[in-house]
Amino acid sequence: MAQTASNMLPLGTKAPDFRLLDTVSGKKRSLDACKGLKGTVIMFICNHCPYVKHVNARLSKLAKEYKSKGIEFIAISSNDVVSYPQDGPDLMKKNAIDEGFIFPYLYDQTQSIAKAYSAACTPDFYLFDANLELFYRGQLDSSRPSNEIPVTGEDLSNALNLLLNNQQPPQDQKPSLGCNIKWRNENKHVGQ
Incomplete structure (x- = not known):
């Protein structure tokens, strides 16, 4: 279980757009369709990572x-499912149901969205404001x-409350820590 830290994308960065498979509904979902009225939490997670399993119940809560406060959560898994089949879409759907996720659990098959967000680990958290500008990233x-x-979720909760109260982002933003995203080995995937 190698520890990898967040890359800490610069605050104010505009959320990269996406259109990804929602593994629960089987439909493609866009950022625009999923975003919250007052803010959006985008999380890079996966099924098998012990760091993610450790926080799943708190994420649901x-x-x-x-x-109800105008914040939407979106989960994305970008792991290579050839090397890590336990992170595939069918098992993502099962995991989302088992964990009681009320948010979309999207599959980033090409890993282009993880790269666009400069995601590095699972879990990796990003909070965007109503204009989809980065307000918080970290643990x-x-x-x-x-x-x-x-x-407890205290760091993310604190950031959410500051955003909802129209205050400045937290000064002390600590990187998230977890398993590295399982990047595809392009040589293994030729012809797939």
């Missing part, structure tokens, strides 16, 4: 808590699978 909280700190 936060999404339910903030939906959910300080909890990790092995450090015995409770999962």
